[in-house]
Structures are given as structure tokens and as C-alpha cells.
Amino acid sequence: MTGKRSSYHHGELRDALIDAATGIIREQGIEGFSLREAARRAGVSPGAPAHHFKTAKGLLTEVALLGYRQLGEYLARVEQTGDAAGDIAGISLAYVRFALDHPGVFRLMFRNDLVDRGDPRYEGTSMSTFQPFAQAANAYRRTEGMDRIEERAALFAVWSAIHGMAHLVLEEKVNGLFGVASSKEWVESHLPTVLKAIWHTHARGGVQSSS
The missing domain is CATH 1.10.10.60 (Homeodomain-like)
Known part of the structure; x- marks a missing residue:
């Protein structure tokens, strides 16, 4: 350029x-x-x-906001099937795929020191991005809304698990565990099965599911 x-x-x-x-x-x-x-x-x-x-932070904030919109597009493309555990697995896969496709932007989006979270657009953009995510988590936990602390705690637990997976994939911490050459290979060949096993097992073990 x-x-x-x-x-x-x-x-x-x-x-x-x-x-x-x-x-x-x-x-x-x-x-x-x-x-x-x-x-x-x-x-x-x-x-x-x-x-x-x-400032540099001003420009990086624009990049981060664009990243949130792109992540929202990934999540919005996940088809909701009515199988709560399957749907949250699909959302999880889309989240990890975005992180793997856009690692630099993904890391930037969660950097408080580099992104101006006081920007008036930030809250609305990030909340809109995670709407499909919140809906899938609510269906999985059979909750509605985010008013009660118990509902927010449930979403936080699901998000923490997915976000942690994304970072472990980016840092290539899964390769040795699953015997694959690259994180990309693992995401495409193993992650869909792993996610379904995780969320369906949790549902059978007492976490409520609509399936």
C-alpha cells in the first residue's frame, strides 16, 4: 500500500x-x-x-471495533437447531475459528491498555456482537435475560470456557495433547467433536439443556 x-x-x-x-x-x-x-x-x-x-490507541480502538463486528458475523452465521448443547458447540466453534483466522485482532480486542473502552460505541458494539452467544448460552442453561447475577454467572462460565479454548488454540497448547501438527488442523479435525462431547456431557451431568 x-x-x-x-x-x-x-x-x-x-x-x-x-x-x-x-x-x-x-x-x-x-x-x-x-x-x-x-x-x-x-x-x-x-x-x-x-x-x-x-493517538495510537484511537486508531487501535477502530481496529478492535471492526474486530467485534467481524466476530459478530461469525457468530450470527451459526444456525440455531433447537438442540441447546449442539448450538452452544456451534457458537464455540465459530468463536475459536474467528480467533484462529484473526489472531492479532482477537488479542487486541481484549487489551484494556490498547483499546479505549470509554468510546461511546464500544459497549453497544460489543454487546451486539455477543447477542447470538448470549442467546445460545441462555438456551443451554434454560435462563432468560441477564438481569439476575445467576444468569450473568452462567453466561460468564460459558464464555470463560470458550475464550480459554480460543487462547489455548492460538498458543498451540492443544497440539501435543491431541497429537496434531498445527492448531488449524486440530480445529478442523478435532474441535467439533471435542465441543459436542464437552457440552453434551455437561448437559447429561446436571447442566440443564433443552434437548
């Missing part, structure tokens, strides 16, 4: 810088990101990102 062009129509430069930052994080991880590199990729002056986003 370097030198692609030095002038943009109104609004285009902002999007170009977000695309550049996302590309850097996708290829090099958070460690490779800098405002200067984002500007270089977008083909603009080093001061351009600061003009539009003020």
Missing part, C-alpha cells in the same frame, strides 16, 4: 488508515503496529494518523 496515493477524498483517509492498521496487526501482530507504519502503508505523511485519531 506504500505510496498508493497521497491525497484522499473526505472520509477515505480514515478508512485507509484503519485498513492499514488492520493489515499490520494481521501480518505482524500488535507488536508490529505503529502510527508511522500505518501512515507508510496508507501512503500519507507520518502525522496523518494523529490528525484523525489523536
